Amino acid sequence: DADVTQTPRNRITKTGKRIMLECSQTKGHDRMYWYRQDPGLGLRLIYYSFDVKDINKGEISDGYSVSRQAQAKFSLSLESAIPNQTALYFCATSGRGRANTGELFFGEGSRLTVL
Amino acid sequence: GENVEQHPSTLSVQEGDSAVIKCTYSDSASNYFPWYKQELGKRPQLIIDIRSNVGEKKDQRIAVTLNKTAKHFSLHITETQPEDSAVYFCAASLGDSNYQLIWGAGTKLIIKP
Numbered sequence: 001d002a003d004v005t006q007t008p009r010n011r012i013t014k015t016g017k018r019i020m021l022e023c024s025q026t027k028g029h030d031r032m033y034w035y036r037q038d039p040g041l042g043l044r045l046i047y048y049s050f051d052v053k054d055i056n057k058g059e060i061s062d063g064y065s066v067s068r069q070a071q072a073k074f075s076l077s078l079e080s081a082i083p084n085q086t087a088l089y090f091c092a093t094s095g096r097g098r099a100n101t102g103e104l105f106f107g108e109g110s111r112l113t114v115l
Numbered sequence: 116g117e118n119v120e121q122h123p124s125t126l127s128v129q130e131g132d133s134a135v136i137k138c139t140y141s142d143s144a145s146n147y148f149p150w151y152k153q154e155l156g157k158r159p160q161l162i163i164d165i166r167s168n169v170g171e172k173k174d175q176r177i178a179v180t181l182n183k184t185a186k187h188f189s190l191h192i193t194e195t196q197p198e199d200s201a202v203y204f205c206a207a208s209l210g211d212s213n214y215q216l217i218w219g220a221g222t223k224l225i226i227k228p
Contacts, residue, residue, distance in 0.1 A: 045216070
């Protein structure tokens, strides 16, 4: 079954550490996204990518970077984690062209705690 | 910046009754309005969406209405069931893109037996 897979699912780290969250998808979608979810704030877009050579900042990109290693892989990095980056992170994909219905397909989420 | 306000933050209804969740948006160019359901510990999943060229869309027990003049849209769930318990998020497109969304803060729907 085509899916969106995130690793790790849970991570506890310390302030100042470098963290990478990885996302891979078997849906064949071109578009990939990283979102952050905080209680009472909904979902906020960090970065999005339309293909390997196209990376765009979302509304809250400061303190984050991304890499689109292949059509199916999109990773999110926190170069120096801080406590207010503690959140639930979601990767998502969507189609393009005729497959572009607007629907986002989310991964299962990566819960990050920065102490 | 653009924003989406969602109300109420928590809604408790008796099983079998109807539930209504409302959202208002600020970007007059928004033309795509999806609703996502997130069950506890799970990923958000699209349940229904509407585009600005229609005023209402229905899918079995759920419906969405859109009032572009007033810039608000609503989710209606009829004959609620225990499996409807979840957090519901509305979103509005940033301008006419359907890949950049501004999200509401979510509504926790509780179905009382």
